Amino acid sequence: MKRIIFVFVLVFGSFSFLIAEDTLQRRQTIKYNLTSPYHSLVTFLKFQQEDTYFPRLSAKAFEQKTISEEEAIEYATKLKQALDGRGIFIRIDEVPRNSRYVDTLTGKHTYVISSEYPDIYLERIGNRWLFPEETLPEILIFHNQVFPFGTDRLLEILPKLGSRKYAGLYLWQLIAILLVIIFAIAAHKILTYVIEKLIFKSVKKMGYDDIAESHFIPIAKPISILIVSIVIIAFLPLLQLPVQATFYINTVIKALMPLFGTVVFYKLVDVLCLYFEKLAGKTETTLDDQLVPLVRKVLKTFVVVIGGLFILQNLNVNVTALLAGLSIGGLAFALAAQDSLKNFFGSLMIFIDKPFKIGHWISSGDIDGTVEEVGFRSTRVRTFRNSLTYVPNGKLADMTIDNHGLREYRRFSTTISITYDTPPELIELFVEGLNKIVETHPETRKDFYIIRLNDLGASSLNILFYIFFDVPTWIDELRCREEVLLKIIHLAETLEVRFAFPTQTLHMETFPDKLSLTPVYDAKMNKYRKQMLDFFNKQSQG
Numbered sequence: 078m079k080r081i082i083f084v085f086v087l088v089f090g091s092f093s094f095l096i097a098e099d100t101l102q103r104r105q106t107i108k109y110n111l112t113s114p115y116h117s118l119v120t121f122l123k124f125q126q127e128d129t130y131f132p133r134l135s136a137k138a139f140e141q142k143t144i145s146e147e148e149a150i151e152y153a154t155k156l157k158q159a160l161d162g163r164g165i166f167i168r169i170d171e172v173p174r175n176s177r178y179v180d181t182l183t184g185k186h187t188y189v190i191s192s193e194y195p196d197i198y199l200e201r202i203g204n205r206w207l208f209p210e211e212t213l214p215e216i217l218i219f220h221n222q223v224f225p226f227g228t229d230r231l232l233e234i235l236p237k238l239g240s241r242k243y244a245g246l247y248l249w250q251l252i253a254i255l256l257v258i259i260f261a262i263a264a265h266k267i268l269t270y271v272i273e274k275l276i277f278k279s280v281k282k283m284g285y286d287d288i289a290e291s292h293f294i295p296i297a298k299p300i301s302i303l304i305v306s307i308v309i310i311a312f313l314p315l316l317q318l319p320v321q322a323t324f325y326i327n328t329v330i331k332a333l334m335p336l337f338g339t340v341v342f343y344k345l346v347d348v349l350c351l352y353f354e355k356l357a358g359k360t361e362t363t364l365d366d367q368l369v370p371l372v373r374k375v376l377k378t379f380v381v382v383i384g385g386l387f388i389l390q391n392l393n394v395n396v397t398a399l400l401a402g403l404s405i406g407g408l409a410f411a412l413a414a415q416d417s418l419k420n421f422f423g424s425l426m427i428f429i430d431k432p433f434k435i436g437h438w439i440s441s442g443d444i445d446g447t448v449e450e451v452g453f454r455s456t457r458v459r460t461f462r463n464s465l466t467y468v469p470n471g472k473l474a475d476m477t478i479d480n481h482g483l484r485e486y487r488r489f490s491t492t493i494s495i496t497y498d499t500p501p502e503l504i505e506l507f508v509e510g511l512n513k514i515v516e517t518h519p520e521t522r523k524d525f526y527i528i529r530l531n532d533l534g535a536s537s538l539n540i541l542f543y544i545f546f547d548v549p550t551w552i553d554e555l556r557c558r559e560e561v562l563l564k565i566i567h568l569a570e571t572l573e574v575r576f577a578f579p580t581q582t583l584h585m586e587t588f589p590d591k592l593s594l595t596p597v598y599d600a601k602m603n604k605y606r607k608q609m610l611d612f613f614n615k616q617s618q619g
Contacts, residue, residue, distance in 0.1 A: 109134050109137050111205040112176050113175060113176045114173050114178055114206050115169065116174070117206040117207065118138075118167065118169060120137060121135050121138040122157070125157040135153045136153045138199070141209075141210055144213070152208070152213055156216050158220065158314070158317070159220045159222075159223040160191075161320055162223040162224065162313070163223050163314065163327065164324030164325075164328075165191050165193065165324070166324055176204075177201070178201075186200060186201035187199065188200075188206070194219055196212065197219060198212060225311060228312065228314075228315055246318070254316060257312065264304075264308065265301050268297075272297040272300055273294050295344055299338075300337075303341070306333055306337070307334065310330055328391075331391035332391050335384055335388045335391060336388060339381065339384025339388075343381070346380060350373040353369045371424075371452075423474035424454070427470060433480045433483075434448070435449065435451070436448065438480075438481040439458070440479045441478045441479060444458055445460060445461065446459050446466060447459045449465075451470075456473055486546060487545065487546045487547075487548055487551075487554045489542075489554075489557075490543045492531070493540040494540075495537060495569075495574055495577055496538070496577045497536075497537070497577070499575070503602065507540075507569070507572055508540060510568045510572065510612075510613075511565065514565065515528065518557070518560065518564075520546055520548055520557050526543060526544040526545065528543070529541050534577075536577055536579050542565075564616070567612065571609060571611075572605050572608060
């Protein structure tokens with residue numbers, strides 16, 4: 078038995094010695110090259126791979142006089158972990174192989190390994206391309222960004238869950254992916270429930286519980302997805318997935334984060350506009366009621382545009398160059414669409430100056446009707462023919478607008494013509510009666526009106542009848558006109574005052590057996606005054 082054990086130990090020791098000697102020989106035969114940016118990156122990356130894992134050789138690109146070999150290995154390991162965790166794929170074939178390569182921007186012998194992190198670069202020191210001392214602190218900062226709160230310590234624990242490979246991934250990676258999926262689903266459900274409860278209670282305290290379910294509660298789901306996405310981004314580097322897989326997953330999540338943020342703010346615009354609608358409902362003017370839908374459209378457009386820019390930025394699109402290109406194209410667009418822009422700014426001037434309200438009767442040039450709606454481009458006016466007129470706001474803002482809807486009183490001016498054979502005393506009495514008609518009517522302005530014998534016409538004595546009605550609409554004005562005109566006619570009939578019209582009368586005063594058409598008036602006017610008093614007594618009783 079002892080002999081068997083001795084033989085087994087001898088054989089196992091010899092085999093281990095051969096393996097160790099073979100490994101040592103392989104390490105001695107493997108060469109590294111630091112003569113160009115390409116060779117230095119190949120050295121750094123190649124000896125960090127699973128099949129060719131020789132960290133001491135990988136650390137050759139970090140060797141400095143001021144740091145030890147162990148520290149160089151730590152920097153190499155952390156940089157590789159950070160690059161894999163962030164999904165940064167270095168296209169090694171595009172790296173220059175010129176040993177005297179010069180960066181065109183700085184004019185120095187430097188090469189930035191990734192445009193996302195310009196502070197981490199290779200520099201020609203002597204005849205070798207190395208990561209200089211200035212980049213070492215940046216590597217630690219980069220590593221802490223990828224693995225915040227010391228989560229990189231989990232990389233020492235997770236691989237112990239299983240080292241076998243399935244579908245190109247280690248068992249521990251598959252277990253970790255399963256745990257992340259379970260966590261994401263559970264966290265989303267829990268966060269949605271908690272956020273809904275918090276929002277509902279907060280909104281109920283503010284007195285908006287009637288709109289909480291329709292407007293506030295739908296915000297909970299995108300908020301919870303946004304929070305879960307942030308957590309996944311933080312823990313994704315721990316999976317140490319293949320670089321390309323990490324890159325695509327990172328890209329998708331980074332694009333989804335601003336997308337869900339845009340959804341949240343898009344829904345909040347509706348909530349904000351509900352508040353604006355309540356404020357607009359408390360004001361007397363109706364123009365701000367039309368302003369709220371315009372504000373909603375502008376804010377939603379703004380949210381979508383800003384959200385789109387964030388999404389493009391997270392997809393590594395050069396937003397600055399895009400905006401510069403859009404500004405040039407926008408100039409051409411503005412020149413082509415200057416009429417539309419003029420109408421847009423005209424609508425802003427209408428909302429600022431408020432020359433009319435919805436429902437006002439306005440007239441300006443060929444425009445004559447009631448305002449129904451004010452839009453971004455045009456104002457809709459309902460004419461008295463019941464047709465619709467669309468007036469460009471740019472044109473309307475430059476026109477002189479007569480707003481009949483802002484009248485405090487509605488003027489009524491006419492001329493009452495009576496015959497020349499009316500005695501002066503009767504004219505005075507008739508004018509007195511006209512004044513009394515205005516004073517007794519319930520819807521006339523009492524502090525200012527003019528009723529005077531105004532003109533000696535060609536065929537009549539003309540009385541100016543200039544009054545105002547205190548009524549809100551044109552229909553009420555027509556009704557009041559009819560009432561006043563009928564009273565004037567009845568008064569004239571009562572006083573035997575005749576209305577004149579353009580005629581030629583031939584008087585045959587001496588024609589035999591014919592009576593004169595000229596009435597005979599009572600010189601003292603007593604009869605007519607009594608008749609006028611009886612007339613107004615009947616009017617007041619009726």
